[in-house]
Amino acid sequence: MKFSGTDSYVATEDLMVAVNGAIALERPLLVKGEPGTGKTVLAYEIAAALGRPLIEWHIKSTTKAQQGLYEYDAVSRLRDSQLGDEKVHDISNYIKRGKLWDAFTADDLPVLLIDEIDKADIEFPNDLLLELDRMEFHVYETNETIKAQQRPIVIITSNNEKELPDAFLRRCFFHYIAFPDRDVMQEIIDVHYPDIQRNLVREALNAFYDIRDVPGLKKKPTTSELLDWLKLLMVEDIPPEALRIKDGKDIIPPLYGALLKNEQDVHLFEKLAFLNRQERS
Numbered sequence: 001m002k003f004s005g006t007d008s009y010v011a012t013e014d015l016m017v018a019v020n021g022a023i024a025l026e027r028p029l030l031v032k033g034e035p036g037t038g039k040t041v042l043a044y045e046i047a048a049a050l051g052r053p054l055i056e057w058h059i060k061s062t063t064k065a066q067q068g069l070y071e072y073d074a075v076s077r078l079r080d081s082q083l084g085d086e087k088v089h090d091i092s093n094y095i096k097r098g099k100l101w102d103a104f105t106a107d108d109l110p111v112l113l114i115d116e117i118d119k120a121d122i123e124f125p126n127d128l129l130l131e132l133d134r135m136e137f138h139v140y141e142t143n144e145t146i147k148a149q150q151r152p153i154v155i156i157t158s159n160n161e162k163e164l165p166d167a168f169l170r171r172c173f174f175h176y177i178a179f180p181d182r183d184v185m186q187e188i189i190d191v192h193y194p195d196i197q198r199n200l201v202r203e204a205l206n207a208f209y210d211i212r213d214v215p216g217l218k219k220k221p222t223t224s225e226l227l228d229w230l231k232l233l234m235v236e237d238i239p240p241e242a243l244r245i246k247d248g249k250d251i252i253p254p255l256y257g258a259l260l261k262n263e264q265d266v267h268l269f270e271k272l273a274f275l276n277r278q279e280r281s
Contacts, residue, residue: 001050009038009045010180010187018175019046025173028114028132028154030164033177036222039157042177043113046153053110055152057099063120065127068098069137069146091141100131104148112152118161125168133171180223182209192227196234203243204230207253211260216268221259229258 003019005011011019019042022029031039047054057068073094081088103112117125131137135148156172158164180188182205189201204226212220221229232255233243242254252269253259260266 003046003049006045006049008191009041010184010191011042011045012184015042015175015177018173022173023153026151027171027173028156030156030158030169030172030174031177032158032160032174034179034220034222035159036224037177037179038223039177040113040115043111043115043155043157046155047111050111050153052153053106053108054113055099055103055106055110056113056115058113058115059117059119059124061119061121063124065120065124066098068100068114068128069131070098070101070139071096072141095139095141100128100137101146103152103154104135104146106152109150110152112154114154114156116159117156118158118164122162122165125164129167129171179212185223185226188223189227189230193230193234196230197240199240200233200238200243201230203240204233207243208259211253214268214272218264219261221261225259225261229255232258 001020001023003011003023004016018031019029031042033039043056044054046052072091073096077088077091077094087093099112099114103110132154135151136145138145185205186201189196208221208226208229211217232238236255238254252266256266256269260269
């Protein structure tokens with residue numbers, strides 16, 4: 001199995017090496033990078049490229065590692081016993097399979113996405129060490145061991161909100177997705193909007209990277225936001241020259257709501273525009 005990107009996903013050479021290295025070593029691939037750099041989408045594209053089913057486990061702040069294995073619903077069993085339901089005699093009726101269980105027992109080798117692992121409690125990665133290493137776990141209520149017949153392709157994403165434990169990192173193949181440079185970004189735009197005006201793209205990229213370079217920006221615009229912005233520019237038929245900064249007046253680009261996502265950054269650009277006008281008056 002070799003991953004080489006897809007028609008809808010531009011994968012850099014180092015990213016393809018990382019994906020194929022993790023597959024060859026049968027280790028989870030830990031992917032970090034700025035939000036919007038395609039970490040989550042990568043798992044979808046790997047599954048599509050390799051023709052494998054995708055199992056998604058999206059992590060929240062309240063997610064516990066045990067939920068990825070299984071959950072025992074003792075409350076439902078107690079209620080059913082009070083009602084005299086016959087199924088209480090089989091405890092397996094109250095075992096809810098988790099995403100790791102599904103991945104371990106899948107008929108076809110799946111891609112397992114553990115998305116945004118850093119959102120969970122700091123102990124969450126440690127609680128999965130043994131299961132991801134040995135690819136098995138024990139169900140104490142039924143006294144059975146669930147063991148993977150074949151190791152799933154595991155993609156783990158992180159936005160670096162929390163540091164991950166060293167013991168967990170040692171078991172992963174690591175890759176950091178750097179923010180795309182202009183050439184790679186041009187390729188990404190070509191994939192999504194093959195018929196877009198070249199002049200519009202050139203001016204939009206100039207404005208986009210200028211915005212990202214502004215000191216003090218709370219949230220830099222991402223690739224997905226650039227694509228949304230370009231779509232709006234085409235829908236509204238905004239000419240390329242409207243994106244250029246003229247005499248320091250047009251600091252804030254048209255339809256900036258697709259790029260700037262909080263009032264602090266909008267106020268920052270309004271302040272910059274005001275200062276530029278003051279300097280030129």
